[in-house]
Amino acid sequence: xxxxxxxxxxxxMSVLSxxxxxxxxxxxxxxxxxxxxxxxxxxxxGAYPTPESLRKxxxxxxxxxxxxxxxxxxxxxxxxxxxxxxxGPPTNSKGPSTVYEIDPNDGKILAQATLPFKGDFGExxxxxxxxxxxxxxxxxxxxxxxxxxxxxxxxxxxxPVPTLIDLKLGDxxxxxxxxxxxxxxxxxxxxxxxxxxxVGELITVDRETGKLLAxxxxxxxxxxxxxTTGPNGEFLVLGNSDPRGGYCALSFPPALSRSPEQxxxxxxxxxxxxxxxxxxxxxxxxxxxxxxxxxxKREDVPGSPFGKLTFLATxxxxxxxxxxxxxxxxY
Amino acid sequence: xxxLAPVIALLAGASAGAQELxxxxxxxxxxxxxxxxxxxxxxxxxxxxxxxxxxxxxGPSKLMELxxxxxxxxxxxxxxxxxxxGSxxxxxxxxxxxxxxxxxxxxxxxxxxxHLGRIESVIPIPMVSELISGxxxxxxxxxxxxxxxxxxxxxxxxxxxxxxxxxxxxxxxxTGRVLKRTPTMKGLGGIASIKTAGGRFVxxxxxxxxxxxxxxxxRRFDVRAPEVVPWKRSKVTLFAHRPxxxxxxxxxxxxxxxxxxxxxxxxxxxxxxxxVVVSGLSPGDGSYGRLTFLAMGPAGxxxxxxxxxxxx
Numbered sequence: 196x197x198x199x200x201x202x203x204x205x206x207x208m209s210v211l212s213x214x215x216x217x218x219x220x221x222x223x224x225x226x227x228x229x230x231x232x233x234x235x236x237x238x239x240x241g242a243y244p245t246p247e248s249l250r251k252x253x254x255x256x257x258x259x260x261x262x263x264x265x266x267x268x269x270x271x272x273x274x275x276x277x278x279x280x281x282x283g284p285p286t287n288s289k290g291p292s293t294v295y296e297i298d299p300n301d302g303k304i305l306a307q308a309t310l311p312f313k314g315d316f317g318e319x320x321x322x323x324x325x326x327x328x329x330x331x332x333x334x335x336x337x338x339x340x341x342x343x344x345x346x347x348x349x350x351x352x353x354x355p356v357p358t359l360i361d362l363k364l365g366d367x368x369x370x371x372x373x374x375x376x377x378x379x380x381x382x383x384x385x386x387x388x389x390x391x392x393x394v395g396e397l398i399t400v401d402r403e404t405g406k407l408l409a410x411x412x413x414x415x416x417x418x419x420x421x422x423t424t425g426p427n428g429e430f431l432v433l434g435n436s437d438p439r440g441g442y443c444a445l446s447f448p449p450a451l452s453r454s455p456e457q458x459x460x461x462x463x464x465x466x467x468x469x470x471x472x473x474x475x476x477x478x479x480x481x482x483x484x485x486x487x488x489x490x491x492k493r494e495d496v497p498g499s500p501f502g503k504l505t506f507l508a509t510x511x512x513x514x515x516x517x518x519x520x521x522x523x524x525x526y
Numbered sequence: 527x528x529x530l531a532p533v534i535a536l537l538a539g540a541s542a543g544a545q546e547l548x549x550x551x552x553x554x555x556x557x558x559x560x561x562x563x564x565x566x567x568x569x570x571x572x573x574x575x576x577x578x579x580x581x582x583x584x585g586p587s588k589l590m591e592l593x594x595x596x597x598x599x600x601x602x603x604x605x606x607x608x609x610x611x612g613s614x615x616x617x618x619x620x621x622x623x624x625x626x627x628x629x630x631x632x633x634x635x636x637x638x639x640x641h642l643g644r645i646e647s648v649i650p651i652p653m654v655s656e657l658i659s660g661x662x663x664x665x666x667x668x669x670x671x672x673x674x675x676x677x678x679x680x681x682x683x684x685x686x687x688x689x690x691x692x693x694x695x696x697x698x699x700x701t702g703r704v705l706k707r708t709p710t711m712k713g714l715g716g717i718a719s720i721k722t723a724g725g726r727f728v729x730x731x732x733x734x735x736x737x738x739x740x741x742x743x744x745r746r747f748d749v750r751a752p753e754v755v756p757w758k759r760s761k762v763t764l765f766a767h768r769p770x771x772x773x774x775x776x777x778x779x780x781x782x783x784x785x786x787x788x789x790x791x792x793x794x795x796x797x798x799x800x801x802v803v804v805s806g807l808s809p810g811d812g813s814y815g816r817l818t819f820l821a822m823g824p825a826g827x828x829x830x831x832x833x834x835x836x837x838x
Contacts, residue, residue: 265665283655283669284654284655284659285654285655285658285666285669286665286666286667286669287665288664288665313653313655313669314666314667314668314669314670315667315668332627332668332669358580358608359580360579360580360608364580365583367580367583368560368580368581368582368583368764369580369581369609370581370609370610370764371580371581371609371610371627372578372579372580372608372609373627
C-alpha cells in the first residue's frame with residue numbers, strides 16, 4: 196500500500212515553527228523542547244487513501260441534531276444512550292449551553308437541561324451515570340448527572356485539571372495558563388485522558404481529583420478522541436484531525452472543525468500508552484467533522500490487527516455512524 | 527490581512543500628508559524581559575510589568591520601577607498574575623492591569639514604593655455575552671473580552687479597547703460597570719488618551735496588521751488567511767512583541783466617535799503594536815499638537831513624537 200505518513204510543508208512562520216509541526220514517534224519519557232531526546236512535532240496528514248483502504252472506511256447512517264446545534268456528543272456503549280452538549284455563548288449564538296439526551300434511533304430529544312458554560316470547549320465523556328465535561332479555559336472538568344434523566348444537567352462537582360505551568364514545559368511560552376483540550380476519553384482504568392492540543396500530548400488525570408497521572412507525546416491538532424481495547428488488550432485511541440489544522444498548527448476550534456467546506460479529514464488510531472500512530476487514513480470529501488468522536492464498539496476481524504471500529508461523529512448530516520477497519524501503519 | 531484591507535486602504539490614504547514619526551531615545555529594559563510598561567507623565571515615573579508563567583519563562587510576574595533615564599531597577603515586587611496580558615495604565619498612584627482571560631483589572635499600588643505591587647482591588651471586565659447576544663454576532667471562541675489597551679476616559683474612568691468587538695468601552699474605575707460603548711477599529715494594540723489644547727479628547731493607538739489579523743483569526747477560527755499570519759492560538763497574545771521587522775500604524779482616534787482622524791505608517795517599526803503612553807503635548811503644525819509618547823520595542827522603551835496633520 197502506498198502510504199504517506201508524514202508530509203512536511205514549509206510554511207514560513209518563523210515564530211511558530213515548532214507549533215507548525217506535528218509529531219514523530221516520541222519516547223515514553225516525554226522530553227520537552229530543550230530536554231535531551233526531544234524530537235519536534237512534525238506535520239501529519241494521515242495515510243493517503245487507496246481504493247482498498249477506502250473500502251475499509253464506511254458511512255453507516257446519520258441522525259438529526261437539534262436545529263442550529265453546535266457542540267459535542269457523549270455515548271454510553273453499555274446502555275446505548277446518547278447525549279449532546281452544545282457550546283456556550285459567545286461561541287454558540289443560538290442560546291445557552293444545553294445538554295440533550297437523544298434517542299439513538301431517530302435523534303428525537305428525550306430530555307434537555309441548560310448548562311452554565313460559556314464559550315468553546317471540547318467533548319464530554321460518559322461514565323457511571325455522569326458526563327465529564329471539560330471546560331479548558333476554566334481548567335476544570337464538570338461532573339454532570341446524565342444517567343438519571345430526572346436530574347439531567349445537575350452539576351455534581353468540578354474537578355480541577357493541571358495547567359500548562361504544571362506541565363513544566365521548559366522553553367515553551369504560552370499566552371494562557373490553561374491547557375486547551377478538545378478530546379476527552381476514558382483510560383482502561385476509568386480515569387480521564389484528554390488531548391492537549393497546544394503541546395501535542397495525551398494527558399491522563401484522576402477521574403475524581405484531577406491529579407496528573409500520566410503524559411505522553413502524540414499528535415498535535417486532534418479533534419475528538421475515543422478509547423477502546425484492542426484484540427490483544429492494547430489501549431487504543433481513535434482520533435481525528437483536519438489537515439488544514441495540522442498545516443496551520445491550529446488545534447480545532449469549533450467553526451473550523453465544523454465547516455461545510457471541510458473536505459479532507461484524517462483519522463488516526465493511536466497507541467494510548469506511547470501516543471504513536473498505529474494506523475491512519477485520510478478521508479476525502481469527509482461526511483464527518485474533525486471533532487467529537489465516540490466509539491460504539493470494536494469487533495475482531497480475522498486478519499485485521501485492530502478489528503473493526505464502529506463509532507459516532509458529527510457532520511453536516513447530523514450525528515453520523517462510521518465504520519473503520521484500520522490497517523497497521525507502514526511505509 | 528484580507529479583513530483589514532479596507533482599514534489599511536483608509537489609513538494609507540490618511541497617512542499621505544502626515545509628518546514623519548520621530549524616534550527620540552530608548553531606555554533599556556532588563557534582558558529577556560517580556561511584558562509591558564506604564565508611565566506617569568506627572569511624576570515622570572516608569573514601571574515595567576512582566577508576564578506570568580507560562581508566557582514568561584524567566585519566572586513569576588513582576589512589577590518593577592525603573593529609572594526613566596538609565597533603565598536601572600529602583601524597586602520590584604512579585605505579582606501573582608499568570609499568562610500574557612495587555613498593557614496597563616498608571617493613574618493616581620495605581621496601576622490598572624487588565625487580564626483578559628480572567629475578565630479582571632487588577633488595581634495595583636504604585637505610589638508608595640514600600641507597598642509596590644500590593645493588589646488593592648480587582649475590577650470586573652464584562653464578558654462578551656454581557657455586551658452582545660443573539661445570533662447577529664459572529665461566534666467567538668472565548669467568553670472574555672480581549673483587552674489589549676487601557677487608558678483613562680475623558681471623565682477619569684477607565685477606557686478599554688475591546689479588540690475583538692472593535693469598541694472603546696468606558697468602565698467605572700471602582701466597579702467595572704459599563705458606562706459607555708463607542709464603536710471603533712478592531713485589532714488595536716495599545717491606546718493612550720489625551721485632551722488636546724483645544725479641549726478635544728483623542729486617543730492615540732497603534733495597530734500591527736499582522737498581529738491584528740492573527741488575533742482576529744484565532745478568535746474567529748477563520749482559515750482563509752494569508753500564510754504569513756501565525757495561527758497558534760496559545761502564542762497569539764505574545765505575537766505583537768516579536769522581534770521581526772514589522773509594520774506598525776499609529777492612529778489618532780476621536781475619543782467621542784471612535785473614528786480615526788489621522789494616521790501614519792511606520793515601517794520598519796522600532797516599536798511593537800502594543801502599550802503606549804502619551805508623555806507630552808506641545809504646539810505643532812496641526813490642530814492636535816505634537817505628541818510625545820512612549821512605546822515598547824525590542825530595544826527597550828522608546829520615546830517617539832508625532833505631529834498629526836489636521837483634516838487628514
